[in-house]
Amino acid sequence: GCNRGDWLAPRRSGKSRDEELNFPLLREGFYSSAEEPLVIFQCQGKGSCPGGHPGSCGPWRRSDSVACGRCADGAHEDLKGNCGECGGAGAGVLLIGALLAGLCFLVALVVTVNANRLREVHSMMLVGITSALACASFQACGMFAHLAVDWVEPLESGHSTMGLFSFELKVLKVQCSLGTSELANYVIRQLIAPVALAIIAIIVLGKKCKDRTVDFSVEYVGTAGALMKAAFMSIVLSCLLPLICYGHPGGHAFSMVSSPATLCYTDETHIAMMTVGIFAFMLAVVPYVSFVAWATIKYPEVVRDRSVGATRKLQMWRFAFFQYTAEGRFYALVQLTRAVGISVVPVVVRDNAPLQLLLVGAVVLAQMAVTLSIKPWRVRLANFADAGLAMVLLMMLMCASLATDVTAKASDSVVAIAAFLLVVLLVTIALCVAIGLYARLTSMNVFDYYISYDKAEGSAQARYIQLSIVDKSNRRAFSDSDYHMNLDELVDVVKTQTGTLICLLTARMLRRPQAAGEIVAAHQSHQKAFVVKTTYFLPPTGEHLADMDVFLFSEDSDLFHLGITFPYICAAYEWLLSDPGVPGEILQADIPGRWAFEVVLCRLLALPEPASSGCSPTIGRRMLVVSSDPFDDEAVAVAAIVAKKGEKHLAECGAGVLCLADCLDLDGEELVSVIADALAFVAVLTSSSFGSALQMQAVTVAVQAMDASAIDGDFLLISVNTPSFRAPSNDELDDALDKMFSADLAAATRNVKQLLSLTPVFLVTHASGSVLTRQVSQLLHVVPTQSRGGADPPRRHFQGTKLYALKSTSRRSGSLLSSTQFGLAVSS
Incomplete structure (x- = not known):
């Protein structure tokens, strides 16, 4: 409440106290009726109650309403509490x-x-x-x-x-x-x-x-x-x-x-x-x-x-x-x-x-x-x-x-x-x-391409495709490994900042929620798409699409939160795999090594295809030799990344890089010569390496070359472990090598175990581009840029170095192992 002085106006001169008590004057903002002048009401709005004599109200206000709170007939109250005449229509x-x-x-x-x-x-x-x-x-x-x-x-x-x-x-x-x-x-x-x-x-x-x-x-x-x-x-x-x-x-x-x-x-x-x-x-x-x-x-x-x-x-x-x-x-x-x-x-x-x-x-x-x-x-x-x-x-x-x-x-x-x-x-x-x-109005394709892939199976392939796109066309390709984004942000990149979605279809890629979200975003926003099918990809059947809850991995529930439901996913998959407007290429199994990627990339970028898939004519010394399972696309991609970075690193000294996966037509003598005269031998170990007879055969030659040069240390053997590699147990190793080698099984086993005893270099293929570049650079830093014999040393012929014979049925065993491991069966 208020004290008496808060609502009474000062006494006017010329009037007695009794007169003022009979007719109190009010301060502005207060009201009393003429019938009950001492019953005071506080007003809302500065213009409602002007003060003075009891019963006084502002313009267009009813003096008989409490606190002058009601406008007169034919008037209205505005937002500031003032009453005004209605007037007109x-x-x-x-x-x-x-x-x-x-x-x-x-x-x-x-x-x-x-x-x-x-x-x-x-x-x-x-x-x-x-x-x-x-x-x-x-x-x-x-x-x-x-x-x-x-x-x-x-x-x-x-x-x-x-x-x-x-x-x-x-x-x-x-x-x-x-x-x-x-x-x-x-x-x-x-x-x-x-x-x-x-x-x-x-x-x-x-x-x-x-x-x-x-x-x-x-x-x-x-x-x-x-x-x-x-x-x-x-x-x-x-x-x-x-x-x-x-x-x-x-x-x-x-x-x-x-x-x-x-x-x-x-x-x-x-x-x-x-x-x-x-x-x-x-x-x-x-x-x-x-x-x-x-x-x-x-x-x-x-x-x-x-x-x-x-x-x-x-x-x-x-x-x-x-x-x-x-x-x-x-x-x-x-x-x-x-x-x-x-x-x-x-x-x-x-x-x-x-x-x-x-x-x-x-x-x-x-x-x-x-x-x-x-x-x-x-x-x-x-x-x-x-x-x-x-x-x-x-x-x-x-x-x-x-x-x-x-x-x-x-x-x-x-x-x-x-x-x-x-x-x-x-x-x-x-x-x-x-x-x-x-x-929104100035949205443009910041990235010419967005590569959608499965990190467990295709991170190296996606990275190699990205590097090749930049080298061949100077265009930008997005890989989520380079950015810390959640699924919602990735989906928005597909919708607003991407020209073409490249889907690298590996065995389990379409079962990943992230890939499903990216494909649905491209489909719903009418983006272009290009499909790259790898060796082990099998398209989902009608039963898979009908039972999408089982087919799709449930590792991420953000799909439904973003409104990406099963009908949208099924429609997007059918569009991606069946629509004639979505071009696609297959990594051909009969094209060796990097050449399969080169063919796909040239068709993606509308460039002339490579004229030949043979090896470099310069075979021999002053070469960095990279070995991988030639029938595993991911292993070939890892070797290709090392080779691409190595070519730039060794170009200044006139050295080169040779991927053995590119050269399946080498005979035994050429293989021994290539490895014996190499600056260094890099063995890229992946999940399929110990199922690959060709890679194990090259590894045994490299270990023999390292032993033969033990005195002068002129031969460098580097073991590179990738995220998918797991060192086998002795029993697993013996069983795998027994299926590959015939008469030289004991010597081959001894050489492979010697490789496993080396301190490996780790390549995290799903890391960001900067991290992967730094890791490859550290690997290449230990590679000698020239042989110790001078600018043009004689060829090295190591005594006792031999090529262990393989069983006739073991040349493509690596692909069989990978196909079994990455099968698409829903029951897996």
Whole structure:
């Protein structure tokens, strides 16, 4: 309450004390009736009560209404609380225009919410998220106007204007059309949301009549949920308005903040409004929050359930989960809790501005802490925009606290800060929207190619294809090993920054969720694709596609979270493997070594194919010899990467690189000569190496050459282990070599075990390009750039070096081992 001096004006000269007591003069902002001049009421709005004699009210206000809280007949109240004459047909035109605008908005909402989300890119998602955040911030600012705070300009005008987002109908001059009845206007305000939901139902029914494939339940629930989420704080605040009251001097009565003429708890109008508000709260707010909470709890279970019913639920619920990461799926519930928390503060705390500011600030701060800790939004910039807008709201609350009982000089500073914060709020929103629109309008193919592959089976092949594309055409090719991105970000790169998707189809590639997401993104966004089929690839059968839940590895549940469901995956796979518009090539098994890749790359880049697949004519000394399983595409790719890097490293000294996988036509004498005269011998060990008779035969020659040069150390043997390699046990090694060698089995076994005793060099083929380059460079650094004999030393002939004979059935045994290991059987 107020003391007597707070609402009584100073005594005027020339009048006695008794006269002043009979006719008290009121300060501006206070009201009393002529019948009860000492029953004082505090007014809302600076122009409502001019003060002076009892019964005095501002222009176009009824002097018989409590606190001058009601406009006169034929007048309306604006957002600043001033009454003005209706006049003319402007009010009706404004109301009809608002109704048409609302109808257009609902139509656009139905179309937008139910659009194909797989075609939505992050730039436009940023625009949508920022718009939703702006709407929530504006609603919060509109709620601030109901706090017991005297806001400074321009925040006061800003908060009043933002009441538009809280279903404040004053701007539409509804009092000119519907009268000044508080109850009637409040009921109409409560009907806005139900009428909007009914119109949405009619629009969706119209879509279904036009297209029978439209799922009414999915589209209606999704659109209605999105509308409720966008306008949730306005709905909550509208329900709670009758409970937001303020006290009059002396505590003799309370009035509604939004309608000072209505006395709380004693006026029949207020009791009716409370009944309507509580009914609306129980009918709209409680069920909606309960539904979102239930969906949030059930969401992990539904994502794991790949049934058709679960897919429909995810489509219905996408308004609550689609814009968030899988880890931030509960953030919609956080936003709803913030809205309720902010709206409840002026209900439970009255006439205590400091405590109201503290509680509202605590709610906003808690929500900002959650945002910064889990970063829930799928678009990274949206997380910073969310936290930034929350910080602006907090600083507005700080300005309100600073504006209380400050000096004029300090007050000017607060006004300046308030104006700055309002500008920051609007600029932050505009900037995020502009960034999203600019990124969308100026989107271009940053990468000419995007290589989709399985890291376990095709990382080296993908890396070699990437390096060859750059060398041959100077075009950019994307490999996810070079970037720390989640599946959502990778899918967006495919949709917005890629020219052609290259699918490197190995045995298990189509069973990987990441590959499925990338292929679906390319299919839905109508991107080009090029298929490279490796030796061990087997296309999925109809049974596999029909039972996709078993066929697809369940290592990553983000697919369903992103809306990538089994029907989309099946359609994308059929497009990739069967559509004549998708070109493809096969790594031919009858083309040795790197030449198979060269043929595919030339066709991909529309370049002339290589004229020959034979070995380099310069065979002999001053060569780095690289050995791998010639029938394993991944092993050949590792050797090819070492060879490509080695050619650049050794070019300055005139040395070269020879991949034995390229030279399957070498006879025994040539093989011994090549290895004996090499600068170094690199044995690339992969999962199939000890099933490859040709590689083991070359390794035994290299070990013999190393032993023969033990005195001068002129021969360097380097063992390179790849991620797929596992050293065999003695029994496994004996069994494998027994299938390869005939008379020289003991000597061959001894040589291979000697190789395994060497300290290996590790190549992490699935690492980033910079890491892989550094590892290969370290390997090449130990290779001598010339032989010790000088610039042109004589050929070396090591005594006792021989080529161990192979069994006739063992030349392609490596491919058989790999085919068994990487089989596509669903039962594996």
